[in-house]
Amino acid sequence: MTTTPAERSPDWSDEQWQVRARSWVDAQLSLAGRRVTGLVEPRVRPWSLVWRVPTDDGTVWFKANNPGTVHEAVLVETLAELTPERVLTPIAVDREQGWSLLPDGGESLRDVLGRDPDLSHWERALPGYAALQLASAPRADELVALGVPDHRPEVLAGLLAELLDDHGALLIGAEGGLSQDMYERLRAELPSYAERCRRLADIGIPATVQHDDLHDGNVFAGTDGYRYFDWGDASVAHPFGTLLVTLRSIRYAKKPAADDTQLARLRDAYLEAWTDGYDRRTLVEAADLAIELGPVSRSLSWRRALDTPGESRAEYADAVPGWLEEIFAADPFQPDS
Structure with missing residues (x-):
């Protein structure tokens, strides 16, 4: 059965979703020896939600993709394996959720x-x-x-x-x-x-x-x-x-x-x-x-x-x-x- 975007897409404003995503971010940072030190700053677009996350070892970025762009997480992970000098190496990736946690890349x-x-x-x-x-x-x-x-x-x-x-x-x-x-x-x-x-x-x-x-x-x-x-x-x-x-x-x-x-x-x-x-x-x-x-x-x-x-x-x-x-x-x- 074909599903509609509303049935497939997460509600990024939902408190339960945010708690689950934040728990994942905290857990992945803990594994990397880091911790959050301030308020998370969100940016929401139809295709993704991005959090700027301050930590005790610099800013990191959490990204959640919608169903149409969910492939970004696995692609970034694969590119980091192939050409680590050309992309940021993720701190963590959840392929199924379409979540990625990345270090700060500096100036553009x-x-x-x-x-x-x-x-x-x-x-x-x-x-x-x-x-x-x-x-x-x-x-x-x-x-x-x-x-x-x-x-x-x-x-x-x-x-x-x-x-x-x-x-x-x-x-x-x-x-x-x-x-x-x-x-x-x-x-x-x-x-x-x-x-x-x-x-x-x-x-x-x-x-x-x-x-x-x-x-x-x-x-x-x-x-x-x-x-x-x-x-x-x-x-x-x-x-x-x-x-x-x-x-x-x-x-x-x-x-x-x-x-x-x-x-x-x-x-x-x-x-x-x-x-x-x-x-x-x-x-x-x-x-x-x-x-x-x-x-x-x-x-x-x-x-x-x-x-x-x-x-x-x-x-x-x-x-x-x-x-x-x-x-x-x-x-x-x-x-x-």
Whole structure:
């Protein structure tokens, strides 16, 4: 029997749930030789609850994911085993609950860029993320088996077709939703979209973990290098799909906005990790295709993130149809108005 989000999602405001979660945090910290020393500070979004927890050995962070993003806990745990220098190593993880307890990562790349808006910071950060993806590629099937969503090119067109049947998520004809004309246009686009997916798959670059929301607020920039966090939107997909959000965020975060030449330089810094196996022309072709196909992955990620009851999800509901419309964007790095 199919369950509704309300039946599946925990009520993070429920006192019993909070007592149970706090008991778990206390127990895990005790095992690590630490204890809580102050009040917990909460932040609640439709897709997760985060507690900032002060301890006698610095701040730690507890995160509880909703059913649509519950895979983040097991993914963070797995990535910490594969590439401990690229992510934070969890203090503890509860895979079934979708809970994780993490140390503080220090300042973010956004903090650094606020002081020094030089794009060379991104030129140094992107190769490390590419290295994480290459290290994770041999485990792609395992990650899918562990519950990380499968967005590989071979299945992405089918996922788009399935999404177009979800009229509730698309808000067809409603404010903030798809117009009937746009819905029909997307339906007509399915064969072309499937063909582009086949072209991307045929290039042969292995699928791996794809963050799908890699911007400067999701990168720690410490003295020992860059670490990548907040993996709730992640999937197993073509690695280059990352570039859609990353390059778009760079263009509009930098003042003045980054131009196409600067974006191409950053793209190439990222693609360098694959030059042992592919020539640059092929890599750029694959990157362009992955960026074109990427809005569907973003729309699917948002649908999972909003797999929760309550009024708070309404604030973000237009993200699912909005990203689908980006399939037709003339400039993938400039959101349609």
